[in-house]
Amino acid sequence: MLEQVIAISIFIIMFALIVSERIERQWASMGCAVLMLLIVFGGCMHSGKAIWDTINLKELATTGFWYAKGAAESASTGVNWATILFIAGMMVMVEGMGRAGFFRWLCLLIAKAVRYRAVPILITFMLMSFVLSMFIDSITVILFLAAVTVELGGLLHFSPVPVILAEVFCANLGGSATMCGDPPNIIIGTALGYTFGDFTKNTGAMALSSLIVVIPYFYLCFRKMLKNGSENVDKTAYPQPSSAIRNKKDFSISCVIFAFAVILLVTHSMTGLTVATIGCSVAIITLLSVGREAGKLLKKVDYKTLLFFIGLFVVVGGLEQTGVLERIAGLIEVISGGNVYVCIAIILWISAVASAFVDNIPFAATMIPVIKSLAETTGLDLSVLAWTLAMGTDVGGSATPIGASANVVGVSIASQNGHVIGWGKYCKYLAPATILVMLISMAGIFLRYL
């Protein structure tokens, strides 16, 4: 009992420190991880095994971590090294792509293809945001898309705000469609042993169905705001896609590496290559391709986020080892009264609401042992709970300006270029869209799986 109280306290302290932003989040999570290891595992449980299991380095020495035909079941207790290595690898790849000018080139190519008209830009950029976010982290996608959108808005005399809001929503939606699109999905997939194909067939189907509704929704919301854009503009001022390419050789190589990464991910259940292997491979190939610039590229990797993840997994591991998460699962079961529809609805909406206000990554990491426990006690298929959790945490964050990283980046870039987006403006359009997608997801889950 004491260890549960201390574990919960440490978790709450970690969350409070992250929300307050008084110290950087990676130090909050690492500091609390150390407290968890020393006080809970060492002091209360007197279990060196629990410490070792939570740090989970032994996983790296197993063949199954690097190669597993079918799905590799990774331990959900402790540090999920597969997630860390995959995210690190993708960071290196994306840094190389950004350096070569890939994202800006793609944005300008599409803008040129639709003849620089505002409403077609809205629709095509939404699609581009969705597709890119299926494979690349949404922060990077929005960093580049929002910057180009602001630039085009200035040239073509339309407000970039509606386009950026739509891009942000589609980035979060696209991230929910695949295993590698959003960190919660990476964590869920690696912890529970689901493949890229599993996600695509399940959350991908829900995301795509939602996209079909969301595009007309945003079109109807924003068409009048964008109506007078692109008229009476000096066409010679339009930026050319080729101007985005800093080095043709680097650009070609980064395109090939990206295509290679996508192929590896799509086929990983057939090839047996785990996401950790794919992440490391892609990183090594990118570093080799840039030669002497490898050091510079490595310096730009977001180590703070990786440290944050490590600390987070240890803290959640502490909650799991002490039985706190099992209690939460039991509570959900009691509240739902054994009704599977209610159980699913609780997980979906609580995930969505929580993700709208707090970082969805710690929430998803915490909920994985909860849904595992629920699956055992209720008889519900674990995969159904996994897809529910994924949709709730990935898309729920779109409802508010602080719910997801992509939202924060999009709002920041727009604001710093003079287009300040407050809570009112943001939530007016994106909160209803979020609720719409949650309803579509809930209906999809009920009809398809229950």
Add this chain to the structure above:
Amino acid sequence: MEGQVILAVGREFGSGGHEAAEILAKKYGILFLDHALLKNISNEKKIALELLEKFDEKPKNRFLSRTVAGHSSSPEVNVAKIQFDYLKKLADEGTSFVVVGRCAEYVLRENPAMISVFVLGDKETKCARIQEKYNLSEEEAYRTMKRRDSSRKTYHNSHCDGKWGDSRNYDLCINSSKIGVDGVVELIDDLIRQRTGAGCKKAD
């Protein structure tokens, strides 16, 4: 005056720091930036002035904002950043100017032309100045002074590493109650002369 001069003046409310800064800007014939900075930014970047004013010099709401990879969702932080970037741009262009507040002594700390000053005052003198300027009672003046200083302090400390009014963050701190606004102007003028190498003041 030869060479670039950037004077960053921090001040307590009612200390006369704003008045002294304006006098110095006129004396040197250089740009004076206070809340007029917002108008300049509004004209240059085509941003609605009302929007900038709405979020100007206000601290962010910690519960309603988040920071990711150096990007903040807080309109208050982003409006502050727009101003900071504008000041840095002016400084990098070699423009001489006097700026009041705006965390300028922190934002422009890397610029060798920057001279930072903090003007403070005794409570009674400040209160008297506020009463006269804004036609308030003593109690109202005191309350206004506390409120405005608290707001400035919160804003400054949320954006800067150094604390508002901490003498270690300024080249010079002056108590205007002892020497009056004219005395403040003279002292700052002397400091600028010495920093820009325009010649030493003769000893009496």
